[in-house]
Every structure is written in C-alpha cells, then in structure tokens.
Amino acid sequence: MPELPEVEAVCRKLRRDLPGARIRRARLLRAAEPGLEKRLRNRRIEGVERRGKNVLIRLEGAGTLRVHLKMTGNLYVRPDGAGLPPTARAWFALDGGRRLVFDDPRALGRIELLSEPELERLCASLGPEPLSSAFSPEYLKEAARRSRQPVKLFLLDQGKIAGLGNIYAAEALHRAGIHPRRPANRLANQRLERLHGAIVAVLDLAVQSACNAYRGPGRYDSAETFPVAVYGREGLPCPACRRPIRRIVQAGRSTYYCPGCQR
DNA sequence: AACACGACCTGGTAGC
DNA sequence: TGCTACCAGGTCGTGT
Missing domain, CATH: 3.20.190.10 (MutM-like, N-terminal)
Structure with a gap:
C-alpha cells in the first residue's frame, strides 16, 4: 500500500x-x-x-x-x-x-x-507530518522517550508519526543502523538524531521515486525506482555489508533488517 | 500500557 | 493442471 x-x-x-x-x-x-x-x-x-x-x-x-x-x-x-x-x-x-x-x-x-x-x-x-518542520529531532526524542515499544512498532504508530508504513520504517531503521526490536526509550539521543535524518531522507527520496514512477493507469511503482536496501530481501546480501538480510515478525508483520549493520 | 491476534478483503505465487 | 497455503505497502477492535 x-x-x-x-x-x-x-x-x-x-x-x-x-x-x-x-x-x-x-x-x-x-x-x-x-x-x-x-x-x-x-x-x-x-x-x-x-x-x-x-x-x-x-x-x-x-x-x-x-x-x-x-x-x-x-x-x-x-x-x-x-x-x-x-x-x-x-x-x-x-x-x-x-x-x-x-x-x-x-x-x-x-x-x-x-x-x-x-x-x-x-x-x-495523527502525529506530525514527517516532512514538515513539526517533525524535529527534539520531537522524535521526546516521543521515543515515552515509549517502551520496539522502535519498529513505534515508527508504525500513526499517532506518533503520520505516514510511515512497513517498507519505509524498515528502510529508515537500516539507514540509521538501529535494530528493529530495540525499545524506543532505550535509544540514545545521538541515535535518535540519526534516525530522524534517516526517516526524512528515506521519505524525501521515496516521494521523488513515487512521483517519477508513474507508468500508466492506476499504478504506483515507487518500488521500481526506490533503492530498497532490506525490505522484501530476506537472504539477499545487505548492500552495505553483504551479510544476509533477515526477516522477523513483529505484531504480525514482516520486518526486514541487516544483523550486521543494525544493533 | 503494551502486545498479540483476528477481522476486514482479494489476488498472486510457491509448493506439492 | 489444479489445489492449498501463505503472503501482501493498513488499521481497528478485542483479549491477555
């Protein structure tokens, strides 16, 4: 979706x-x-x-x-x-x-x-729009501090950040080098700042991809142009470190991550 | 509060 | 070929 x-x-x-x-x-x-x-x-x-x-x-x-x-x-x-x-x-x-x-x-x-x-x-x-100024590193730190949820589930909560879904949450965590199971409130400020930057970068790029990927009636093919690093790539090498991507299930949904890059 | 799970729906695909 | 089982980018309600 x-x-x-x-x-x-x-x-x-x-x-x-x-x-x-x-x-x-x-x-x-x-x-x-x-x-x-x-x-x-x-x-x-x-x-x-x-x-x-x-x-x-x-x-x-x-x-x-x-x-x-x-x-x-x-x-x-x-x-x-x-x-x-x-x-x-x-x-x-x-x-x-x-x-x-x-x-x-x-x-x-x-x-x-x-x-x-x-x-x-x-x-x-709904939480703040991640591509607006309301979504600041300070906001993310404050929201994360109050949540013991695994960070992947925290990112999917529309009341905390509006618009992230299963693919781009996984991609942002990979860019930030954060393990999806890590509790949100146990992330150091520096890592949250990195996560903030990763979310914005991933979404910016994905918006461009989605807007350019128009191929014809009723298609959304952003996956064709967005450089997916982990999502849907179980067993394939991580583009950064070549270790095989893993798939786990969180709240009944697939999460993909690199055991080498994400801690 | 946090988490799992089923429900809502259909269609594509891997495996037998 | 044809069947089955499982998977899917989201969200809500219910139960523990």
Whole structure:
C-alpha cells in the first residue's frame, strides 16, 4: 500500500485535475455508505490535501471527502471513455468528460464524508507530518522517550508519526543502523538524531521515486525506482555489508533488517 | 500500557 | 493442471 510517498504522489496528480471540478454523479459500490452518493451530487471540489496516508478532498459547503487507500487502493482521474477496471470500488463523474476512479483490488479502502469537527478529530489523532518542520529531532526524542515499544512498532504508530508504513520504517531503521526490536526509550539521543535524518531522507527520496514512477493507469511503482536496501530481501546480501538480510515478525508483520549493520 | 491476534478483503505465487 | 497455503505497502477492535 501506499505509504506516505505513494499517497503524496496520488495527491499531486489529483491536484492537477480536481480543484474547480464539479462532481456530477457519484457511484460508491462498496467503499462507502450508499447514502453518500446523493450528498455528493453537484458538489464543487475546492482542493486536495494529504494528512498521513489520508487523501482529503475538500468539497465546497459539504465537508471533506476522506479516502484511505489501505493496502491496494488507488485514486486517479481518467477520461470517461477510458473504461473502468473490474476492481473499481467507486467513481465520480466530473464535468469535462472525466471520471475520478477509486480502484482497490483488495477492497479494504474506505471513503467517507467528514464534517469539519470530524476532520479536526482525525488530524488531531495523527502525529506530525514527517516532512514538515513539526517533525524535529527534539520531537522524535521526546516521543521515543515515552515509549517502551520496539522502535519498529513505534515508527508504525500513526499517532506518533503520520505516514510511515512497513517498507519505509524498515528502510529508515537500516539507514540509521538501529535494530528493529530495540525499545524506543532505550535509544540514545545521538541515535535518535540519526534516525530522524534517516526517516526524512528515506521519505524525501521515496516521494521523488513515487512521483517519477508513474507508468500508466492506476499504478504506483515507487518500488521500481526506490533503492530498497532490506525490505522484501530476506537472504539477499545487505548492500552495505553483504551479510544476509533477515526477516522477523513483529505484531504480525514482516520486518526486514541487516544483523550486521543494525544493533 | 503494551502486545498479540483476528477481522476486514482479494489476488498472486510457491509448493506439492 | 489444479489445489492449498501463505503472503501482501493498513488499521481497528478485542483479549491477555
């Protein structure tokens, strides 16, 4: 799924097409409550934003459409004639003969309409944006100090940092030379500063990769261009020290790391 | 508080 | 070929 970088790429593309467009008709097959369709009719789209892994589409006088892509969701604008993939879970007829399509093979993604207070509550439940100034080394030190969680799980907690997911958390830990099982509150300040830099560097690069990796309808192929060091590479040599990458399971999810580089 | 685990869903692939 | 088992970039609710 899309983690922050892929969601950011989706938002940037939508931002070229959506602002100012009007929703003529909405079809929500299984991604939202059916009553939503009527409430979206003839609404004008004001803008597109991202918060963590959420796509936020602001509607004039009607609140904000929140789209969560979960594992396999994608959101894009196509001409009407382009047809719908069989896994399209929702689409929105726009003016100008275009369609906003929510494609989600695994059907875990969700669309909901949030009122202003609901939107505020959502945003308040999320930690700082890792690519904003709110995510400082000082913030990371303070947050880590209060958590005894293994650092990998700490990084996945959206309430602490918004937008990191399984791939880039593992990649950031590898760059920072930190073992994923190490408790967050037992990391020295210097190592947390290094982790902070690694998170920002990994996400910056991944956003670039995700934005450049556009290959065609509904694909997010950042993995094609992002230089993955550990994720999904069990048994393959670490690019830094050549020792074989290990896979462990934390909270039911795979974590990949290098036993040589990460302590 | 912290952690494991199942649920939500479908599809791709490795192994027999 | 065809079946099964397991895996998957996320999150939430429940139980210990």
